[in-house]
Amino acid sequence: MIFRPGSIRIIVLILVQCFTISLFSQGMKWAKDGNSYYSTDDGAIVQTTLPTLAKTIVVTANEFQPAGAKDPLRVENFTFSEDGTKLLIYTNSKRVWRERTRGDYWVMNLATKSLQQLGKGRPESSLMFAKLSPDGTKAAYVSERNVYVEDLLTGVIKKLTDTNGTPKLINGTFDWVYEEEFFCRDGFRWAPDSKAIAYWQIDANKIRDFYMINNTDSIYSQIIPVEYPKVGFPPSPARVGVVDIATAKTTWMNVPGDPQQHYITRMEYAPDGKDIIIQQLNRKQNESKLMLCNPGSGEVKTIYQESDEAWVSTINEWSRDATGWHWLDGGKSFLWVSEKDGWRHIYLVSRDGKKETLLTDGRYDMIGLENIDEKGGYIYFTASPVSAIQKYLYRVQLNGKGKFELLSPQSMLGTHDYTISPNGKYARWRFSNHYTRPMTAWVTLPDNKPLEGQKDLAKEFDPSVKATSNVEFFKVTTDDGVEMDGWMMKPKDFDPNKKYPAVFYVYGEPAGTTVEDQWGSANSFLYQGDMAEDGYLHISLDNRGTPAPKGRAWRKAIYRNIGQLNIRDQAMGAKKLIEKGYIDPERVAVWGWSGGGSSTLNLMFQYPEIYKTGISIAPVTNSLFYDNIYTERYMGLPQENMEDYEAGAATTHAKNLQGNLLLIHGTADDNVHFQNAEMLVNELVKHNKQFQYMAYPGRSHGMREGEGTFPHLVTMCTKFLREHCPPGAK
Numbered sequence: 215m216i217f218r219p220g221s222i223r224i225i226v227l228i229l230v231q232c233f234t235i236s237l238f239s240q241g242m243k244w245a246k247d248g249n250s251y252y253s254t255d256d257g258a259i260v261q262t263t264l265p266t267l268a269k270t271i272v273v274t275a276n277e278f279q280p281a282g283a284k285d286p287l288r289v290e291n292f293t294f295s296e297d298g299t300k301l302l303i304y305t306n307s308k309r310v311w312r313e314r315t316r317g318d319y320w321v322m323n324l325a326t327k328s329l330q331q332l333g334k335g336r337p338e339s340s341l342m343f344a345k346l347s348p349d350g351t352k353a354a355y356v357s358e359r360n361v362y363v364e365d366l367l368t369g370v371i372k373k374l375t376d377t378n379g380t381p382k383l384i385n386g387t388f389d390w391v392y393e394e395e396f397f398c399r400d401g402f403r404w405a406p407d408s409k410a411i412a413y414w415q416i417d418a419n420k421i422r423d424f425y426m427i428n429n430t431d432s433i434y435s436q437i438i439p440v441e442y443p444k445v446g447f448p449p450s451p452a453r454v455g456v457v458d459i460a461t462a463k464t465t466w467m468n469v470p471g472d473p474q475q476h477y478i479t480r481m482e483y484a485p486d487g488k489d490i491i492i493q494q495l496n497r498k499q500n501e502s503k504l505m506l507c508n509p510g511s512g513e514v515k516t517i518y519q520e521s522d523e524a525w526v527s528t529i530n531e532w533s534r535d536a537t538g539w540h541w542l543d544g545g546k547s548f549l550w551v552s553e554k555d556g557w558r559h560i561y562l563v564s565r566d567g568k569k570e571t572l573l574t575d576g577r578y579d580m581i582g583l584e585n586i587d588e589k590g591g592y593i594y595f596t597a598s599p600v601s602a603i604q605k606y607l608y609r610v611q612l613n614g615k616g617k618f619e620l621l622s623p624q625s626m627l628g629t630h631d632y633t634i635s636p637n638g639k640y641a642r643w644r645f646s647n648h649y650t651r652p653m654t655a656w657v658t659l660p661d662n663k664p665l666e667g668q669k670d671l672a673k674e675f676d677p678s679v680k681a682t683s684n685v686e687f688f689k690v691t692t693d694d695g696v697e698m699d700g701w702m703m704k705p706k707d708f709d710p711n712k713k714y715p716a717v718f719y720v721y722g723e724p725a726g727t728t729v730e731d732q733w734g735s736a737n738s739f740l741y742q743g744d745m746a747e748d749g750y751l752h753i754s755l756d757n758r759g760t761p762a763p764k765g766r767a768w769r770k771a772i773y774r775n776i777g778q779l780n781i782r783d784q785a786m787g788a789k790k791l792i793e794k795g796y797i798d799p800e801r802v803a804v805w806g807w808s809g810g811g812s813s814t815l816n817l818m819f820q821y822p823e824i825y826k827t828g829i830s831i832a833p834v835t836n837s838l839f840y841d842n843i844y845t846e847r848y849m850g851l852p853q854e855n856m857e858d859y860e861a862g863a864a865t866t867h868a869k870n871l872q873g874n875l876l877l878i879h880g881t882a883d884d885n886v887h888f889q890n891a892e893m894l895v896n897e898l899v900k901h902n903k904q905f906q907y908m909a910y911p912g913r914s915h916g917m918r919e920g921e922g923t924f925p926h927l928v929t930m931c932t933k934f935l936r937e938h939c940p941p942g943a944k
Contacts, residue, residue, distance in 0.1 A: 241291065248637030254289050259301070264640045265665045267656065273301065277327045280320070287320060287329075295350040299324055300366075302346055302353070308339045311390060311884065315399055319344040319355060321366060332364055333357060333371065342387055343400040347408040352459070354404065354411055356386035361402055361413055363459055374411065374457045375464070382418040382441065389418045389441045389450050394885065395843035396479050396528070397536040406487040410456050410509060414481065417451040420474065424889075426882050430911050440884050445838055445845040446852045448474040454481055454492060456509040467507040468514050469494060477843070479528055480536060483509075484565070485545035495526065499847045502526040504550075504567065517567030520554055522766075524773035525847045527553050531761060532582055542588055542612070549573075549593070551580065553766040560593065562614065571614040579763035581605055587638030588612065594621075594634055594659070602762040603687060603699050603731045604647075605629045609660060621662050623672045629732035634659065645671055646733035648701065649683035684708075684746050685736045687729070692786035696758060699729045700787065703736045703745065703752040705943070710794075712943035715801035717745065717935065718788060718825075719754040720817065722780040723809035724772060724848055729756040740805060740829070742932040749942035751797060757783030774850050776837060777816050777862020784813065785821040792824070803939040805829035805931070808886060808915065811878075812864060815894070818875055819867035826873040827938040829931050832886050832915055833879075835894040836863035839887060868897035874938040875905040878927070880913030906934065 243252040250263040257275030262268070279286040291304040300321055307317035317339050319332040333341045336357045344355035346366075354363045354374075359381060361374045375385035386402040393399050402413035423439035443450060451473035455464040469478065471494065480493040490507040504518040520526060529536055532551065540549035542562070550563045550570075558579040562571040574580050578599035584607065585594040592609045597618075606622040607630055622630040628647025635641065641659050646652040653674060656665045664670045684704050691697045705714065719738075721728050729735070738745045738752050745752045756762055757780045759772025772779050792799055804825045806814040811833030818828040834840050837849055837859050852859050860866050879891035891909065898905055908930060913919050917927060 242633065242642075243293065244636050246636070248635035248639060251635075252292075252294075254292070257286060257289065259289070259292065264635070264656070265658070267665065267667070273322065273324070273327070278303070278322075278329070280329050280331070290314070290317070293346070295346045296348050297350050300346060300350055302344060304344070306339050310342075310399075311393055313399065316340060316342050319353070321346070321353065330366065330369070333362070334369070335371070336362075343402065345402075345404060347404050348406055349408040352408065354402065356402065359384045359387065361386040361411060361457070363411070372459075372462060374459070374462050375413070375415070380419060382421075384414075384416040384418055386413045388414065389416050389421065390884065391441075391443055391450065391841045391843050392416065392452075392477075395530070395841065395847075396477070397530045397534060398479065400537055403481065403483055403490075405456075405483055405509065406485065409460070410458050412454060412456045412481060412483060412490050412509065414478065415453050415455060417473075420448070421450050422447070424887060426884065426888070428882065428912060438882070442884075442887075443842045445840055445842045445849070447842055449477055449497060449842060452476075452478045454478060454490065454507065456490070456512075465510065465512050467492070467509075468512045469505065469507070470514065470516075471496070479530075480539070482537075482539035485541050489565075491539060491548075493528070495528070497846065498851065499525045499528075499843075502528070506565075517565075518550070518563060520552060522553070522770070524770035527551075527558065527766075527769075532558065532580070540583070540586060542586070549583070549586065551583070556766045558763070558766070560595065560610075562612065573610050573612070573614055574618060576618070577765070579765060581763050584632055585634035585636070585638055586612075587636075590638050592638060592660075594632070594638065596630070596632075598763055601627075601731070602764045603729055605631070607632050607641075607662075619660065621660050623662065623675075625677075626672060626675050627677075627731070629730065640665070643671065645675070647731045648685045648687065648733065648735055649680045650675065651733050687731060690755070690787050690790050692783065692790055694782070694786055696783055696786070698755045698757060698783060698787050699762070700753060700755040701729055701736050703738070705746045705749050705751070708796075709943060710796045712796065713798035713801075714749060714751045714796060714943050715803065715939050715941055716751040716753055716788075716791070716797045717939065718784070718802070718804040718817075719752065719810070720784055720804055720806040720813045721808075721810040722757050722760065722784055722806075722813040723776060724759055724761055724769065725809060725844075727756050727760045727762050728754040728810075729762075740831075740928055740931045741935070742928050745941075748936075750939075753788075753791065755784055755787045757787070759783075773848060774855055774858045775862065776848055777812070777864070778858075780813060781816045781820055781862075784817060785824055788821075788824055798944060799824075800826060801939045803827035803829075803935060805831075805935075806833075807831040809834070815864035815875075816862070816867065818873055819864060819870045822870055822872035827875075827935065828873065829876045829878070829934060831878045831927075832883055832917075833864065833877075833890060833894075834886050835890040836865045838863070839890050839893065865894055865897045868894060868903065869901040871898065871901075871903040871905065874934075875903075876908070876931070876934045877905060878908045878910070878930075880910045880915065880917055880919075882912045882919070883915045885915040 241254045259273040261270045287305045293302045303320045307314035321330045340357045342356040364371045377383040388398045418441040421441045421443045424442040426438040428436040454467045457464045475497045477495045494503045501521045507514045550561045559574045581596040594609045598604045608618045610618040631644040633642040643657045644654045653671045655668045811830040814828045814830040817825045881888045
């Protein structure tokens, strides 16, 4: 997650799948007209013009060296002012939970190349989400949970909010759980007229701290508190205010409903600045309301609402960016995504919510909204109506007329990703599948043709290579009638008349899929060496409840069933594969991380006759130990259906362990707390169940800390697997 994540995430698989995509678009800023883009190159800012791809240096690396400094600034991110005369630079960043969202900001006058540091006097690397005002005269940022504004001409800094002496009142950004589960990080917006700022305020005083202990950085232990609302406890109260820049006076929006029983997940100004639009969810997240707020009076009215028997899907299910709003026609309408007809579709909704037009009609899911070409009258989106493990680019008219058009080459089966220019004329295209390494090229749209001098990926693509791949994608139908997608990596000398050990890589929760037709999807990142060469079958299945583009019913079948439905699907799928005869039933292993670690435990405990060996990393061992936003979304409130929580908890079934288990957890895991491991250990000990256990001191959920951690983890997992699930055919 990444790890997204969010909540219980697939850690390294998502990192493998997203790494090349992030490189693909990292630091890329489109010019307003869409005919060029800006990026960093050896410390310089470079403009690349399309379609020639000619490069022009806008700012040299040496010009980023402040007066008196030894070295130039390391530009980690940048944005231009609206009029293009100033450049905002982000540098010296620090990690806040998942992302490096705290650092230093500088402003460069592009005419004089002079540099001005923002927030002088504030602690080093304490500024977050700095943004230039639309008129280019000011900058605003968050520092130590308050919102500040700085006049660029005079350098005068004004604090616009007040924490009232407590660090638990959070202005302009979010607490742990909002960031983790809603992807909310940047918590303020400039008014279009530059005279006010709208911002979230989170009152974490209402949320209990979860304490982690650091035993390794000093002789005496250190307590690390994390504002973390556990499942069953109410949300952090949130509200939206509009602060006047001149007076520093805040007007609070009169959003109806108890703040401790609702969430505010999105907020943005309308283009004319007359309204602020917000999305409010109830605590169960099965009711969504869009509201228009008057920034002057605080008056609020609901314009659009929907509900779901399970949960209402929100932007964090199809986008990692929760900022912005898709306004059209100068703010008279906007795009909205909903699953209300059983499929994830894009709608055009009028500003008052009274009129809506379905744009992506059909029995398929929109995977991602890629671009809006309002002038040309099209939206570009990814989907895969035929195969849920692949992804292609389509477009459809904004007026709701006409059929959707496939733009990716139909003959290139696999995963297509695009970074599209604002005008819809150009795109950076990336393609891969399980037997084709990532290929990239610049193309024109909508014809998907390469720019002059660029590779023609359609001609370079060689489908015959598939015959040399030892990764096979398949479908399996269980005795329950559930058809699941899967992949299997086979030994190169595979003989179906022999019996092989099988290792199932599992995730199985609503936060991610494992079966995707792209390069690296079958990567055995926890194994030291080549699993196939050593004689293992490596297998993964996507059960119901995973976010595959198979429609609402598939994704939401898991509601109130985590630890039950997903576990049965996985086990019944494995059973069907074992019946084929080439899997040795005495050498069946399963491993997973985070939500996959949870699934691993439940598979070992609930189906010990199938799974003989398991490696579980950073698992949630009981949903009651996890956060409220993720868990209550998918499981309901424990006060109302505690029986579902108990039935799906690994701690409930630990007494059934029969096979070989390796349990691994980091003691400083702020996401899935070390408490999960300790609670499970108590259950296993109580029932005299023998197992192996590794606690990594001071490591978080991704095990990124500490010298040598990941090699040690891989070596340990490999050794355990080879000892208890020996490789090779028999």
